[in-house]
Amino acid sequence: MVKAIIDITDEANRILNILKAKYGLNDKSEAINIMAGKYEEEFLEPQLRPEYIKKAERIIKQKAISVGTVANLRKRYE
Numbered sequence: 001m002v003k004a005i006i007d008i009t010d011e012a013n014r015i016l017n018i019l020k021a022k023y024g025l026n027d028k029s030e031a032i033n034i035m036a037g038k039y040e041e042e043f044l045e046p047q048l049r050p051e052y053i054k055k056a057e058r059i060i061k062q063k064a065i066s067v068g069t070v071a072n073l074r075k076r077y078e
Contacts, residue, residue, distance in 0.1 A: 008016070019031035067073040 016028045016031040016035075019025065019034055020028065023031070023034060025031050025034070067076060
């Protein structure tokens with residue numbers, strides 16, 4: 001485990017307190033760990049998530065359709 005002394009804004013401090021209360025955490029370090037986990041899920045390497053890989057595999061297996069022109073495409077889906 002890494003120990004760190006950090007400077008945070010008042011707003012960040014309020015957010016950490018809200019997270020502590022919401023999840024019933026013991027201290028702010030647990031709140032920071034939750035924030036880091038959520039950030040990782042949402043923003044870091046989303047293309048490698050298992051659900052993304054399954055979706056990509058389904059798309060790859062689909063057959064391409066030939067529609068010719070844009071007018072033909074519109075007729076097909078209107």
